[in-house]
Amino acid sequence: MASKSKNKGVSPSRQEDFPAWFQAVVREGEVAELAHVRGSMVIRPWGYAIWELMQAELDRQIKRSGASNAYFPLFIPLSYIESEAEHVEGFAKEMAVVTHHRLEEDPENPGHLRPGGKLAEPLIVRPTSETIIGRSFAKWINSYRDLPLMVNQWANVVRWEMRPRVLLRTTEFLWQEGHTAFATESEARANAEQMLEVYRDFAESFLAMPVLTGEKPEEERFPGAVVTLSIEAMMQDGKALQAGTSHYLGQSFAEAAEINFLDREGERSLVHTASWGVSTRLLGALIMSHSDDIGLRLPPTVAPQQVVIVPIPRGEEGPAVLEAAEELAREIGGLSFEGIPIRVSADLRDREPPDKRWEWTRKGVPLVLELGPRDLKEGVVALRQRDIGDAKPESLERDKLGSAIPSLLAEIQASYHDAAEDRLEARTRLDVSGPDEFREFFDTDPSDASAGGFLRAPWSEAPESAQLLDEMKVTVRCLPFDQKLAPDSRCVLTGKPAVTEAVFAKAY
């Protein structure tokens, strides 16, 4: 059936304008939208369902690590923030401040309301919860028997954004923040490393998104942290996106919040703390990793619907086609992918079949099956695989669906992963040896999605390299765990002796 739908993809394409393409995919895929308040977003049902699938899997992993979920107040007293000056400095103080607890009639402007009931102490809407959770830990921890203490919170946080971008930089976003306390440094460091590994595995296996793992250089650390670890993914325009972080915080937060415990020898000691988090930014990372010029492409693990059946109920066979579509959905729903029943539905809405097909295609559904009167008679369905774009459908015998569908989903999951891995490899330069070549690699037209990438090279950590990087808008993404620094290497930027291998990139 020839499509009557005009809208076959998003505009512009990735090559034409990558940032505008991203906005279009997010909008047309009904994932999210900036709305109502500058910098705030609505996560629409389709986008939120993807987030829920991510949450469910991460929550399982977090609980397996020994942490328990809890909930702490949204509001932080100003005095808490003041007492952790170093920590706060890093947040640039761009925070939402609650100063009043009432709305009252405005006598100067009849029919309008104004803030009333001024608070004695302003309250900050949490940008992160170290200060609050630390003070609760101080109350709950008395002896070594209370350690380790590991909590996680799924919550909204607010950091005022001057240049908001949907899913990537929003004033309010959703995240999980894990906060843990241990008797010893080695346990706290191990926890930070273990959770980074959880994130790495989650990104690769669940989001089909290979990542680099490593430590952040000093100037990129979480304010107050001793060590910040991150996972870094490469988007289709070659830019880096930090997709999760994990921090070993030493004892400075414990000192500020007075989190101490009676050890086995009866002495009071400060705990060592760690924290770790990922956010709804992951939705942005997922989209910029896998989507194409038609729209969203979702790995089956995070697709709210893995299979959608679009009936084409023409002629007198109409009712039989609808019935067969429902029967087919029931049948496929009885199959499993990765141990979970396949998420499938028959789209019986009152719309044109080609419009339905395009809607699910734009929304990234891995497999769309069409079923018309002729298919019904021939015992087949027309199958479209989202990973191979807008190709002609393949005709599949109905009685082979049981074995075909789970393996097709596995194939799609693998194909997204492999494409992302190939890109990461192909666009990571390892052979740049001096500042001129370095500059040339990054001096690209920002709208050209095929230029640039990651650059992995020896680095001196010398202060003068910071200025060079600033000029080029390039950052050190991480000092990768798998260091391959040759002896007597020279810094790619300064020519001084290198102390580490670093990965450089432009970043979101």
Added chain:
Amino acid sequence: MASKSKNKGVSPSRQEDFPAWFQAVVREGEVAELAHVRGSMVIRPWGYAIWELMQAELDRQIKRSGASNAYFPLFIPLSYIESEAEHVEGFAKEMAVVTHHRLEEDPENPGHLRPGGKLAEPLIVRPTSETIIGRSFAKWINSYRDLPLMVNQWANVVRWEMRPRVLLRTTEFLWQEGHTAFATESEARANAEQMLEVYRDFAESFLAMPVLTGEKPEEERFPGAVVTLSIEAMMQDGKALQAGTSHYLGQSFAEAAEINFLDREGERSLVHTASWGVSTRLLGALIMSHSDDIGLRLPPTVAPQQVVIVPIPRGEEGPAVLEAAEELAREIGGLSFEGIPIRVSADLRDREPPDKRWEWTRKGVPLVLELGPRDLKEGVVALRQRDIGDAKPESLERDKLGSAIPSLLAEIQASYHDAAEDRLEARTRLDVSGPDEFREFFDTDPSDASAGGFLRAPWSEAPESAQLLDEMKVTVRCLPFDQKLAPDSRCVLTGKPAVTEAVFAKAY
């Protein structure tokens, strides 16, 4: 083994001081605490795990009703609030107001911070999301094909509380809010009724808490609603707790937010909306329904641990006892209750066994099993059932656990439900015929938990009854669905002709 623990229960008892008993159970059971900011609470891991079990079950029911989860901004522009005057009036305008987006050094108070970056328009921290969600609906709904639209949000909301009480009245609390739009009044009314039925069934089956269902009288309606329905539970002190509400909102919200659609005839019409919600107040209701003078009592459905094994590893049999406890946990974890694997753990922490037992008892775990060297030799475990208080443990043969434990859990679930149902029945007066008796029933010592209850009687809805009720601090909880008004009945308060049967009570 004689307990060395001094702390066998909470103080005071329910009879001594019910409100103080409630605070103690919440604190000692590690459910939640008011902390950090006046009126805000921390929900501790044990309390949050109960909430997560409630969420999971409610979420399943909400999705089964056809609604999808989504997420909307925390902040509402002041202009949205102003445009819905009637709606706002009812919230008494006690809302947190964000007026600044930055903290800056305070030049008048060196070393301190003050609000900076004044916003052009103040933002309100959502007390509920009708105004925001309505405006999104207006954008998303174009034709009858886009209806019905049903979304639900799990979120935090803020309503400034002057007299906060943990779990019952807090400035910030967690809830779900469902918002739905339909082409016709009958569909919207049916949705409000259907969701109330979801709440009723959830309260009774899952929380073991029988409730009354009915409609709120006009003055108790949600501001702007045409109909407000509620479930009302009776606490152990005879007071009512509104445990969930569902509203048919008519077209007034649709009008304010301009939510209209092109109907099948090509005409523009306003949608009809409904909304419905329950909150972390349910944790308070659960506790005041079932707990006793020892501490929490949790129905197995909402117990984060349904069975805890406390090993008593004395003498040289110590290691064998610990091993047997772990083996026992694995075995019980292979059993199911209500189709879900039993939540069980062996408590191997470095503490005294009696302290462990009391901790789990205070936290409401339905079954605590103790296992010492002699039990091991005799092939038995010592079992304590939380529903029968601090009775002596019963000795149970180990090889009968498989059949015993699921049925004991079912027994406990039923016993909590039946006790709550018996109380609801025993403390609902049906035979009060005039204002003097009415006053006598409610004129009780507020600390006496055994006095008072619900009073069901004919009511005239006459304005002068409102004043009488106010004086007595009694409210009309609902006009019950199962009306049994006899012809020619007279109002219990005014003697005027009755128009409805009402349930009166003091309430939380």
